[in-house]
Amino acid sequence: MIYHHLILRVVTKVLVGTIILFALYVQFHGDFSPGGGFQAGVIMAVAFIIYGIVFGLRNVKRVFPEWLVHKVLALGVLIYAGTGIYAMFMGYDFLDYDALSPAHPTSGQHWGLLIIEFGVGVTVTGVMVAIYYAFAGRPPSISNEDW
Amino acid sequence: MIDTITNIILLSMLVITALAIVRMERLFAVVMLSGVFSLLSALLFVTLDAVDVAFTEAAVGAGISTVLLLSTIALTKPVERRPRHTALVPFIVVCVTGAALVYGTLDMPAFGDPNAPAQIHVGPEYLARTPDDIDVPNAVTAILGSYRGFDTLGEAAVVFTAGIGVLLLLSGLRRRREDEEEDQI
Amino acid sequence: MSKLLDLQFLAGHAHYLLFIVLMMTGLFIVVDKTNLVKKIVGLNIFQVSVFMFYVSIGKVSGGTAPIFPMDDKYHVDKDALLGIAYSNPLPHVLILTAIVVGIATTSLGLALIVRIRESFDTIDEEDILNIEQDMTRADNQKHGNAMGGPA
């Protein structure tokens, strides 16, 4: 099945790199242009999904193994909540990013936004890839012809 | 003037797509049309100045939900059977809800009215304070992350719940040792 | 109700009425259709049109997207800020949350549909209802005579 999709394989090899690059751009430019954690997470997951569709589930699972997906899934939420808890330990309110650099509140806000967007991006990537693995793992019930 | 024309065109195309989805029998066409519907709504969001929402709707609505719908159809049956019951009762339910909604719009401020309550009370305060408090060009990210950061934490939890739910229903939690054994066989 | 007829009101509220038509189409699909996947698509349409209704609340005619101009040090250029009218950013934030809730519900619904097809071998609600009625009838036969006859 893999050998006669030559065009798809070549295009995907080119595409996957740029998609991941674009996802990272969207992730870390969320403060300056439209974008942020969710969009970046979805785009990053799309990169893995395209690779999975074209090269098959086993190959993409060698790149991003399932147990790692399930760890990443939980890590993002903890990163987000952890930032808030760190602020609480510093005596500020929950999720008050001034705590990250008490001397310069606005730079604390910048750091805060960056970290929580990263946490959200990680969680959304993990979730979308985990959902794709779950759906792709089941045996299809209809053959390719009668769509 | 150009805004209202593009809005009217987009909205009429949206209505046509929605009606087509009601009529369609083949599920593959229905899923493609739902992708079209999401993309059209993303365009409408751009004309309504909601660029972040347009980005998300395009990425999530047209992208991931179409992939999920297609993979579900691959695992189920592709053709829909015509329902045997008459469409009268659902139509009545829909008309009653529609009437309640229209009743609600009677006292609503006009579309795009700058001195509507929503535009006077909290909205401008966000716009005024973001440059000083958070000093981030994208006001939506500022509100999303910092002013209403707890909402976004809840949102991340919603995504996390969906992830766990699908794992529980379909594949179950994989642990490192199990993966090694699985690869051996 | 007479308000609905005068043109000036209609011009200002045309968008809301169209959003309501879209919402009701989505709701109709969910309530009327018996195919489980079609219901999820109807749910999507219902939610996306509610999001459009929300975002149209924040639109200020003549306003632009709420992204401030940047100076060279990547901070908000405060003086260039004053002249521009912006749309209200709050509904956008709410809708970002709601879109994610929508996709979460869709993925859970679809996972349930896959499991339902595997155990019921059909994704049409009427077939499922028949199967379930047979199961309850079988239960009543088996367990019905506890207190003088089945329910």
Next chain:
Amino acid sequence: MADTAQIVEHTARTFRDHLPVLQVLVPFCTAPLIVLLGSRRLAWPLAFIASAIALVISFIMLMDVREGGMLTYTMGGWAPPLGIEYRVDAANAFVLLLISLIGTVVLPFAYASFRDEIKSRDHTLMYACWMLCFTGLLGMVATGDAFNVFVFLEISSLSTYVLLAMGADRDRRALTAAYDYLIMGTIGATFFVIGLGMLYMATGTLNMADMADRIADQGMNRTVRSGFAFIIVGMGLKVAMFPLHLWLPKAYTFAPSAVTVFLSATATKAALYVVMRFTFSIYNPDFAFATNTLEIIFIPLAVIAMFSASFVAVFQTNFKRMLAYSSIAQVGYMLLGIALLTDTSLTAAILHMFNHGLTKALLFMGVGAYVLRANGSFYTQIAGLGRKMPITTGAVVIGGLSLIGVPGTAGFVSKWVLVQAALERAPENAMFLAIAVAIVLSSLLAVVYVWRAFEVLYLQEPDPNSTATEAPLMMLIPMWILAGGCIWFGFSTDLLHDTAAQAANGLLQGTKGMMVLTGQGGAH
């Protein structure tokens, strides 16, 4: 970097100030922690410790606000109209205590019940999903921001759909029950969002207190009224109000027993609290609109629910499905308490939420024990178990008596206060006298279906080859804790009654109570 580094003098927040957010945060962080560690042995202890901490926190908060005070907590340090604010007064502290108490007591029962009903491979994720449902319910009740209610409502709903669907290992109808609940729940949540959108359009703010005051100034225009209608219909689906209750019997019957225990005692109560909060704190009842509509719509629905659900419950052949129908009837009592719009009636509604929570959790735990030992909850399967499982059935008897409202049990107290509330308004017009009679009559129906269960449990011959033995200790202790609670709150009623009365007049003060108290609240 910023040229004028204005260092804002900051008063550090002590641990006591963080309590409102810790209430939700502790269970919130446990769920991803359980998934991150991924070990089956650690999942249950982590969940139990988190629930116990949440219980202690909710108890401390209730003690703080019993005298009518209010704890406020601003998320991210932003003042209310801009940021999200947690506002804990007697009403939601009371419901938080109920949810945490049920969550903590039911977890040992869940440990034993999951081992029997759920594949061991899924236990880790089950406890993570359980904690998310627990967090969603707590977050829904504790928050003071309208949109935040929707977000946490979705967290609890999504995890509820999954927990229900996990009953599919025993009976495949759990999947369709979960799917139907998903469709109706999502329509309900979207109605709630539409209602919220209309409120936001009319007031411009999302903070409940701020919204309440702006509605009080502006008065009721049509957008606000239809917003109220959509919110009540949306939450009515979650409360299983009479016409919107179709999902409940199937969902509770085919769910795993431990899930039914937890949901029956907490999910409808949290949604009911949100209905109360919107009806009394945001739409102040002394508006002409709110008063007569509530009476015209809620009272008939509540009375129909009480009678029809009890009537259907009498004819059930499955003990678990019978209890599910009786839950719908009991929700009718609580809605009646809200619809009568007096101080005592609201106290009765809040009291009944607590008492019914204890009673229904106890009864469903009994069902879980029968499912564990007799592999089913049909009357033929549990016939004569009173002799084989005396301790379990003893607790079930106490629960049944409390469900009927026999004097000396918790159920009696709240029904008695409800009847008093109805009689108080009797001189206004005869309808309220009829309502008082209706409450007593539907309790008689409750006697019929509860006695039917007792008769099956005790007076019927157990089938000879049944191997039923007594339930394990992990099930008996929670059951007898709740049974003791039913009895204790049946006799010493002042603790619960005063707290509920304080909660009721906190709610009934309506908008004036919200904004005025902001000053006194948390340490700013």
